[in-house]
Every structure is written in structure tokens, then in C-alpha cells.
Amino acid sequence: MTALIDNSATTVELAVEPIAGYLGAEISGVDLAKPVDEPTAQRLRDALYAHKVLFFRDQPIDHAQQVRFTRYFGPVTDAHPLGYTDKSPAGFPEILEVDSRTYASRGGARKYSYASFWHSDVTALINPPAVTVLRAELVPDVGGDTSWADLGAAYDRLPASLQRFLEGLYAENRFGGREKRWESASEAERLTAETPIVSEHPVIRVHPVTGQKLIAVNPGFTSRILGVSARQSDRLLDLLFDEITDPSLTVRVRWTPDSIGVWDNRATVHQAPTDLDHLDVVRVLHRTTVEGEIPVGVDGLKSRSVSGAPFYARTTA
Numbered sequence: 001m002t003a004l005i006d007n008s009a010t011t012v013e014l015a016v017e018p019i020a021g022y023l024g025a026e027i028s029g030v031d032l033a034k035p036v037d038e039p040t041a042q043r044l045r046d047a048l049y050a051h052k053v054l055f056f057r058d059q060p061i062d063h064a065q066q067v068r069f070t071r072y073f074g075p076v077t078d079a080h081p082l083g084y085t086d087k088s089p090a091g092f093p094e095i096l097e098v099d100s101r102t103y104a105s106r107g108g109a110r111k112y113s114y115a116s117f118w119h120s121d122v123t124a125l126i127n128p129p130a131v132t133v134l135r136a137e138l139v140p141d142v143g144g145d146t147s148w149a150d151l152g153a154a155y156d157r158l159p160a161s162l163q164r165f166l167e168g169l170y171a172e173n174r175f176g177g178r179e180k181r182w183e184s185a186s187e188a189e190r191l192t193a194e195t196p197i198v199s200e201h202p203v204i205r206v207h208p209v210t211g212q213k214l215i216a217v218n219p220g221f222t223s224r225i226l227g228v229s230a231r232q233s234d235r236l237l238d239l240l241f242d243e244i245t246d247p248s249l250t251v252r253v254r255w256t257p258d259s260i261g262v263w264d265n266r267a268t269v270h271q272a273p274t275d276l277d278h279l280d281v282v283r284v285l286h287r288t289t290v291e292g293e294i295p296v297g298v299d300g301l302k303s304r305s306v307s308g309a310p311f312y313a314r315t316t317a
């Protein structure tokens with residue numbers, strides 16, 4: 001058990017412990033069931049920009065407290081632009097349920113998350129989420145870890161000639177990326193057909209807060225590089241996907257009940273668990289996202305919308 005921490009007095013002393021070579025830190029010394037003051041919220045944001053993935057342990061908070069916590073990082077959007085209406089708990093349209101029991105009730109293959117492949121969240125949008133929060137309620141004793149990789153470090157170690165080449169390119173992003181990842185006649189197929197969301201983002205993005213250059217493609221959503229042939233696009237994406245998911249650039253975190261993960265969705269890709277499908281376990285997490293800005297590349301290149309509206313927060317309270 002952790003000691004009760006009283007945030008109300010003054011700014012709390014956060015402990016920030018890095019957990020991998022490039023990204024990821026565990027944060028302790030704050031009780032997220034209580035509001036934090038603005039200097040503490042700023043330190044949480046600073047820690048996120050510095051470490052890209054933050055983990056908090058033993059934080060038994062509820063949906064409302066999760067939404068309040070998410071607001072420390074910016075305006076909170078609804079759960080998903082495709083309006084998965086049955087996936088939010090009553091009264092909390094901001095929360096996306098990731099619940100293996102729901103997947104099981106629909107039949108079909110066993111499933112523990114939306115996306116068991118590397119991706120940043122919802123980069124089909126013209127303004128993909130800036131930050132994502134995921135809170136674990138029920139998790140298996142073993143298995144079901146999530147991994148993240150550092151898109152800034154991936155850019156930094158490219159040769160300068162390749163960096164310059166990539167800085168002038170755009171990539172198309174759409175649900176499914178290069179290949180359809182849902183079953184025919186599924187809800188996902190219907191929703192993506194009803195509400196097509198397609199955007200063209202600079203391949204190299206400049207982070208709006210830190211100024212760091214990032215490789216802004218991901219296997220989950222990036223479908224092609226524009227201005228080159230289909231064959232060349234595939235070769236370039238193969239190369240970039242290999243670079244951004246290199247194990248040396250990753251952190252892998254084991255979920256525990258009442259743990260909370262926060263990631264800078266602009267600076268990272270992540271991969272949901274791939275080691276549970278043969279097991280019969282329960283895994284329940286709750287996701288919230290922070291409204292993102294329209295990406296800007298090098299030399300002021302701006303993202304372009306092909307289809308779909310920006311995804312704004314309902315309120316900015």
C-alpha cells in the first residue's frame with residue numbers, strides 16, 4: 001500500500017524515475033484522486049515532454065478523476081472520432097473502454113485491444129491526439145504489456161542525407177494504414193466507410209512544444225508516401241517502420257491494477273499486447289485523449305486534410 005499523499009497543501013514533490021534508455025519514467029509522490037495545483041500540473045507536463053511516457057502506480061481513481069487528470073495535459077476530446085457509442089461508460093463520453101469482456105460478448109476471435117500493431121493514436125485525423133491517458137482497472141497477472149518507441153530518437157540517428165530527403169515528403173494516413181485490419185462487414189468497416197477520415201502529414205514533424213524533429217509515420221495509419229511510386233512508397237515505409245520500432249528505442253511496461261500510463265502521442269508509437277490471444281483472461285482499461293494541433297513539418301510544411309473534420313474537445317474546462 002502507498003501512504004496517503006495530501007496534495008492540498010502546496011506543490012507536491014514529484015519523484016521522476018526513468019525506466020529505459022530513451023523514454024519512459026515512473027512518477028511517484030502525487031495522489032491523483034485529488035486535484036493538483038498549476039505548478040504541479042506544469043511539472044507533470046514537463047516530465048511528459050522530457051520522458052514521452054509516464055507511468056503512475058497504485059492510483060485508484062474513477063472516471064471523473066481520470067478526466068480531470070487528463071485535463072492537466074490539455075482539452076479532453078470525446079472517446080473517438082468514429083463515435084464508438086457503445087464503448088463509453090454512461091455519463092463519460094470522453095472515456096474509451098478497452099474491455100476484453102466486451103470483445104468476447106461479440107463473438108469472433110479473442111481480443112484484448114483495438115490495435116495489436118505499432119501505431120500512434122488516430123493519425124488519420126488532421127489533428128491527431130496530442131496526449132493519451134490509459135488507466136488499468138483489471139489486468140492479468142502476467143502478459144498484456146504495452147510497448148512504446150521514441151520517434152525523436154529514431155529521427156536523430158538517421159544519416160543527415162536521409163533526414164533532409166524525408167523532410168520534404170508527405171504521407172497519407174487513414175484507418176488501417178497500408179492494409180485493411182478489420183473483418184468484412186464488421187462495425188469498424190462500416191464506420192470507416194461512413195466517416196472517411198484521411199489526412200496528409202509531413203513525414204518529419206516538428207514537436208510543437210519541444211521543437212524536436214520526429215518521424216511521423218506509423219504502421220497503424222500511414223498508407224503511402226506521396227510523390228513517389230507505389231513500389232518506392234512501400235520500400236520507404238518498410239525502412240521507416242523498421243527504424244521507428246527498433247527494440248533499442250523502446251520501453252515496455254507491465255500494467256498493474258490502478259496503474260496509469262500517459263504518453264505524448266506526437267513523439268511516440270506504441271504497440272498493444274500480442275501475447276494474450278491464447279489465454280483466457282480479463283483485461284479492462286480506460287482511455288482518454290487530449291485534443292491535438294495540426295502537425296507542422298520542417299520549413300513550415302503543414303498537414304492537409306483529404307477527408308474528415310478536425311476532432312476538437314467538447315469543452316475546455
Ligand SMILES: [Fe+2]
Pocket residue numbers: 115119120121270
Ligand atoms: Fe493506441
